[in-house]
Amino acid sequence: MSQLRIGDIAKGSGLSVETIRYYERRGLITPLGRLPSGYRCYDAHTLERLHFIVRCKSLGFSLDEIQELLLLDPNAESAQVKQKVDLRIQQIEDKISQLRELQHSLHQLSDLCSGEGPVSDCPIIDTLKH
Structure with a gap:
């Protein structure tokens, strides 16, 4: 079995050495x-595990959620994984809804102002004050 140094793992995973040390402290990876x-x-297993972590992070999973996925019993039902992904989908849908509401509110504010005149007469500022 080939042994890799932390610099090799960092290069192969695209992560910094500091991040790898942090993941090690969090218990996500363990050196040989x-x-x-x-x-x-x-x-090489550690490198595969880091790739898994990077992919999970790119999908918005937290390190705690990633740890839960890593700790799942390989013989357990895959429904556990699906449940975690479905929960993440719901969290994203909730966030999108919140962002749409925020966008609507900002459009309403923007529509109040023509963009002309001094700030002291700006209806956006006046609305935000009250």
């Missing part, structure tokens, strides 16, 4: 041990 030089050593 240390080389005689004192460097942490990892294997």
Whole structure:
């Protein structure tokens, strides 16, 4: 089995050494041990795990949620994974709804002002004050 140093893992995963150390402190990855030089050593499985973490983060999963996915029993029902993904979808849909409401409110504010005249007469400022 090939042993990889933390710099190799960082390069292969696109993550910084500091991020990898942080993931190690969080228990998301575990080094195999240390080389005689004192460097942490990892294997290809660690690199695969980091790729998994990066993909999960790109989908908006938190590190706690990722840890839960990593800790799932491989023999458990896949419904557990689907449930976590469906929950994430609902969270995103809720956020989109909130952002649409915010967008609507900002459009209403923008429509109040022609963009001409001094700030002291701006109806947006007046509305925000009251």
